[in-house]
Amino acid sequence: MAFEKWSFVHVADMQPGSPKSYRFKPAFLENWHTAREQIMEIQPEFMLIGGDITRDGNVHKWELEEMKADFNALSIPYHVIPGNMDTGNKHTNRQGPWQDRDDISLNITSEQVQQFASVFGPLWWSFVHKNLRVSGFCDMLLGSGLPEETALWQWLANQRNQPPAKYHIWIMHYALFINELHEPNHDIADPDHYTDWYFGIDEPHRSRLMDIFKATNTTRVITAHIHCRKDHFTEGIAFDLAPATCFAQWHDKWSDGDPTLGFLKYNVSQTGIEKTFVPLEKISARTDGYGPGGHPKPEARDYSLAWKKQPE
């Protein structure tokens, strides 16, 4: 069946935080509200939401619930995957090099991932809209050893049996690779490569996923997490590293990277999928707020700073 040109958007890394939390940057919230208004103007047929929708949704269920209310208020269908700020980070058995970060304690847990599922539903899903199949999953589970990882791999393997559409897009939160598909794993303990480790998927999961992408007629893989836009194309598949709306990162990583804040709009037609970067119309100038960035240890979370009372 032939379809007229239609569009969807991918937005990620909003992490607005909350004045009820131990940390809050009003600029991140304002930027998300700007993106929301621009998405409303576009009126896409659906939104793909690529994770890190909260600053501390792994700790505060109410941050997840508040963002869900935000999404519902848009009255645009949406499909969401979690990011590491929503459920805990990708798994490691080894500590990174930073004294103020306990990487092992940041590992994704069943409790955190089930908390996300209790608000947003299934942790992996696939649907067909017109001539496009879209599949998404919680990639922080890969290598975690959690029971949910076993179930995820079973589901991923079963995707080989799904009827193909003209195009197939996958979304995940971490980048499948940083510079090239067959790069070696990056060393979490090496200060020069900690961020490479932090932003990407390790082997053997990377190759296992790539096999599934190739076997399922995959056109594109859209990822988030890095907060710097960059295009890769390898083995017939486009890898779109998406921008953030909250704050920019990794300005100097790639000569053709662009950390400008915004989101992605995709126009789908019979001849292909056209991607457009939509920059935020306005970047918040607010510099107020409180609390630490990154992944502070529990003892560094001072709730007495909160501007508002936390929900009971």
Ligand SMILES: [Fe+2]
């Ligand atoms: Fe992230």
